Amino acid sequence: MTQAPFDPGLALGEFCRDRRETGAVASFTGLARAEAGQTTLLELEAYPGFTEREIGRHEAAAVARFGLQDVLIIHRTGPIPPGEAIVFVATAAPHRRAAFEGCDFLMDYLKSRAPFWKKETGPDGARWIEPTDRDRDDLARWETQ
Amino acid sequence: MLLFGRLADVAGWRERDIPASSLADLRGRIAAEDPTLFEALQAPAVRTAVDQEMVTLDVSLQPGSEVAFLPPMSGG
Numbered sequence: 259m260t261q262a263p264f265d266p267g268l269a270l271g272e273f274c275r276d277r278r279e280t281g282a283v284a285s286f287t288g289l290a291r292a293e294a295g296q297t298t299l300l301e302l303e304a305y306p307g308f309t310e311r312e313i314g315r316h317e318a319a320a321v322a323r324f325g326l327q328d329v330l331i332i333h334r335t336g337p338i339p340p341g342e343a344i345v346f347v348a349t350a351a352p353h354r355r356a357a358f359e360g361c362d363f364l365m366d367y368l369k370s371r372a373p374f375w376k377k378e379t380g381p382d383g384a385r386w387i388e389p390t391d392r393d394r395d396d397l398a399r400w401e402t403q
Numbered sequence: 404m405l406l407f408g409r410l411a412d413v414a415g416w417r418e419r420d421i422p423a424s425s426l427a428d429l430r431g432r433i434a435a436e437d438p439t440l441f442e443a444l445q446a447p448a449v450r451t452a453v454d455q456e457m458v459t460l461d462v463s464l465q466p467g468s469e470v471a472f473l474p475p476m477s478g479g
Contacts, residue, residue, distance in 0.1 A: 288479045302478070303407060305471060308455040333478060345479045365479060374478030375408030386409040388448075388475040 261336040266346045273330050273348045284357035285348040292340035296380045300338045303375040316367045324360035366396045405471040413443045427461045448475045
């Protein structure tokens with residue numbers, strides 16, 4: 259976790275470096291959206307210690323389930339202006355399917371189960387964001403397979 | 404006791420030392436002091452962690468125990 263802005267391109271470049279047995283790296287970058295001017299700032303709150311441990315448990319689950327060789331997760335906390343990266347996930351595997359699916363699984367978890375709380379501030383004030391039905395459906399896909 | 408997300412807004416604070424011998428005792432003290440916060444903590448979607456482990460039932464608390472109330476989570 260980091261309070262400072264990070265460069266997802268740089269993170270991906272470093273993640274790909276010196277891999278001789280990895281055939282596939284998949285990555286996802288989530289950016290803060292302006293929502294046509296309705297969001298001027300996002301604020302992400304975490305529970306230090308607990309949040310890292312919970313993410314680590316799901317990372318281990320993804321490694322075991324999809325046979326991943328390596329995972330990198332970067333998550334911003336604190337105030338985040340539109341256009342900046344909130345989250346970055348990269349997965350490495352011998353073949354592409356495992357890399358894609360592991361990345362997808364981890365993002366669905368991060369969206370609706372990881373211990374973060376997200377507040378959106380705009381011209382009409384601030385509101386706390388809770389997982390949508392769509393987020394819950396996305397996560398449920400992994401429970402039925 | 405730690406509050407996160409909208410619960411901290413409801414209470415107007417996010418961290419406090421409160422003497423309590425159990426989770427039920429802690430909830431009782433909150434109910435007496437701030438019924439609005441007590442009600443917010445009772446919502447089914449709010450989860451409870453004691454010393455950074457999720458709990459679902461009442462548990463006893465030791466001096467220094469950390470109790471956190473966690474509203475619905477949303478990252479990414």
